[in-house]
Amino acid sequence: MNILFHHRTRGRGAEGVHIRGVVKGLKQLNNHVYILSLPGAEPETEEANATFEKVVQAPTKKSSFSILSDLTKHVPEFVFEIFELAFNLIALIRLRKAVKEKNITLIYERYSLFMFSSVWWAKRQNLPIVLEINDSCQVQRVRALSFKKLAAKIEAWTFKNATGLVFISTRFKQVAEQAYGEIANSVVSPNAADLDKFVIDESSGCALRSKLGIENKIVLGYVGAFVHWHGIDWFVDLVCHRLKQTPELVLLLVGDGVAFEGIKNKVIEAGVESQVILPGKVPHQQVSSYLSAMDLGILPDSNDYGSPMKLFEFMAMGKGMIAPDFSPIAEVVRDNVTSWLFPAGDKQACIDKVFNIVNDRKAHKAVGSNARAYIESERQWQHNAAQLLSLVSLDISRDVNLNG
Template sequence: MQVHIKELVGALKRRDHRIDMVGPKAQKTDGGRSLTGFLGDARAHMPAAFNEMLEAGYNLKAYRQLLHSARAHQPDILYERYNAFLLAGLWAKRSLGIPYLIEVNAPLCHERSLLGNLALKGPARRMERAVWQGADAVLPVSDALADYVRREQVPDDRITVIPNGVRTELFQSVRRGSLRREMGFADKIVFGFVGYVREWHGLDQVLHAFARLADPALHFLIIGEGPASAGLKAIASELGIGHQLTFTGARPHEDIPALLGVMDIALQPDVNDYASPLKLFEYLAAGCAIIAPDRPNIREILDDGKTALLIDPDHPDDLSRAITALATDFDLRKKLGAAACDLIGRRDYTWDGNARKVEAIAEKLLARGAAI
């Protein structure tokens, strides 16, 4: 289960709501391999349009599953995380007559079209529009993403922006642990990044900035791996700073809070224009000074010079200047880190807060009998 789904479900359960999860279940082949993985490999060799028809065909199974669960559990609300080609939730809302809330994390038709991964563009867009217009409440994770929903003629009174969040108790003591000393960073200024490492992140700029600063106290900690990892290691070696770069490899999410507590500065070099990056909220909760892209969706969360340093992701020199500023200014690091941690509480960027918002929307819909 993905982190944000697990955390929102957990927060709703802590508020004494019963959650009945309906979705595809992992199955094993005779050889013990995941059936989902096996089918995924097989679909990679099939025409895109055929794969998308299979996606649409899943609606029949999903709709039956939803009706079966509804008969067994009598839900008050149907909450769905939006996916392309998925109409089953909308059909179930109409059959059951209960309010239908849909969480939107990305404009998937637009996203897949840009990546060249959408063959049936017309049907996909019509299905997306039908779902967004048919929901009683649409919950995009950023206002920039809400603009995509508005363009599909969904009225503002049915749109509520709910960004991602954190479970703050996981981060309360991360600065007091021994991990920093155990990793050999006790006397270091640690820059860090969490995630899948791609070329367009521009993390090589961190290494070039380190080489220019020539400060052996600087260290770059990358929690994750990816296609750019080998290149970064090679660059660090060429620059003579290989000893200032550490890769932990991919780590389970439960390890992330303690690892963030090791970092002084956390990097979110670039992001698309509608995302609500989960790691950004975790950086905030850990009290890291943050470098992030100056994008509209990021400005919804961060203020340049107050809670982060925002950079133009299209100009690598901006990242280099921000790295230099934070590497050489202890007071700035301390100020931004404290403000970041405070921001989580002030704006309630928490999973418990998100659960309260979802609950309030659901209660309002139930009170006025929103479902038709």
């Protein structure tokens, strides 16, 4: 099939990883895939450019889309939503052109709020369109909506008229069904990991441990943004009080963000600098070395509908994670088998779980091995691609039955 992956995101971070992963999975199933991104937001080039993050480049002229994107960061929410509505016209023009030029037989779109023109046009053209649902006006969002009723009406129509929907968790699907009743055929497809990118490298992990002076320590790791909704700030605040009682435990927390300075100050205040290593954000190509140096991972917090990318990446590296038992996590994790779960929202239970299993090196190895095997057998991007394509097969079969 000739498939067009359409999205309106910046294509960075977890968004970019997800887009590249699904595209790779579709290609592995012998499809031709084209990405339609906003100019200046090409996720397929971000990964290649990541190697050169620290290279100083000459300033380049920004595209009109980049300027508009920067502008929307500073406008009131209602203005931003008007921009989103207006984008339907731009998307329609670009979609029509891409579909014609590439002879597209399926559109796969990362759903965005207020976006309806793609589904409307595809339906008129009798062209299948599958939506990947990572956002909704029915879930808690960082930016509160000004036109929530309008967003809900558009979303209800879109979810009903698409060929199929791909939800990242069962909970997310339930939220949509409770809000809108009848929706299109759907599948639940949590995140996945690319095993070609997450290769366990024990030699580089050992070298890094030696460099950091933690050769014989138990290393509990975190890789990601230091933001409040991930809970990394309260986790460090609570765990620091008990670290000195467990000198064999070291925290290796990789990344930066708004909570970084507060965490750093807390570590200094508690006098545990030797047990909490904060390297900051590291170059993309070094992330696997840091993951290889860890024994297990920590995910202090999440939400009740999302599918945390870092969970799958740690598991792909043969590292179990201590994670909250929100339903999207519990449906992909077997407690004490592929990772360890604690009651979501119970901060003390999280800390207790860490110290209960910290010295069980045998369990670290066994759970990590099981986690890697699970990713290999069920949660590579090719599995996700097969799920989304099944929606197109279901639609074709339904049409045949109706016409027969």
